[in-house]
Amino acid sequence: MLGTTETRCCFISDTKIHPSVMGAVGKRLKVEMKPLIWQGVTHFICSTELGLNTIAAAMVVVLKNDYPEITLTFVLPSKEYTVFGSKQEQDYFAGISQEADEIVFASARATGQSVQNCERYIMDSTLHCICYAKNQTRARRAVEYARGNGKIMIEL
Numbered sequence: 461m462l463g464t465t466e467t468r469c470c471f472i473s474d475t476k477i478h479p480s481v482m483g484a485v486g487k488r489l490k491v492e493m494k495p496l497i498w499q500g501v502t503h504f505i506c507s508t509e510l511g512l513n514t515i516a517a518a519m520v521v522v523l524k525n526d527y528p529e530i531t532l533t534f535v536l537p538s539k540e541y542t543v544f545g546s547k548q549e550q551d552y553f554a555g556i557s558q559e560a561d562e563i564v565f566a567s568a569r570a571t572g573q574s575v576q577n578c579e580r581y582i583m584d585s586t587l588h589c590i591c592y593a594k595n596q597t598r599a600r601r602a603v604e605y606a607r608g609n610g611k612i613m614i615e616l
Contacts, residue, residue: 463503473512
C-alpha cells in the first residue's frame with residue numbers, strides 16, 4: 461500500500477447517508493481533508509462501502525486537481541468480491557475505481573468475515589480516520605475499534 465501509516469487516512473460511515481445531508485457531508489469532508497493534506501497526509505484509503513467512502517473517493521479525485529501528490533487506494537475484501545448495490549451504484553464504483561492509484565485486496569480468498577477483515581485491514585493501515593457514524597451499529601463498532609487502537613479521529 462502506498463505511503464506509511466502516518467500519511468494515510470481512512471473513512472468509516474453508515475452504509476447509507478440520507479440524501480438530505482449528503483451535500484453537507486461532502487462539504488464538511490472537503491473542509492476536514494485539506495488540513496490533513498497540509499499536514500502531510502497524502503494517501504486516502506477507501507473501501508467499496510456506499511456512503512462516506514464513495515463520497516470521499518470522489519472528493520480525492522476532485523482534490524487531486526489542487527494537490528497532485530495525493531493518492532486514492534481502494535481496498536477490496538478479496539479478488540472474488542463483488543460490489544453490491546443497485547446497477548447505478550455498481551456503475552459508479554466501476555467508474556470511480558478507474559481513478560484509483562492502487563487497488564489492494566485485504567485477503568486472498570473470500571470468507572464470511574471478508575468485509576469485516578477488510579475494514580480492520582484498512583483501519584490498521586492508517587493513523588487518521590474520518591467518520592460519519594450516526595445510525596448503524598456496525599459503523600459505531602468500527603469507530604470504537606479505531607479509537608481503541610489509537611487512531612486520530614475526525615467526526616463529521
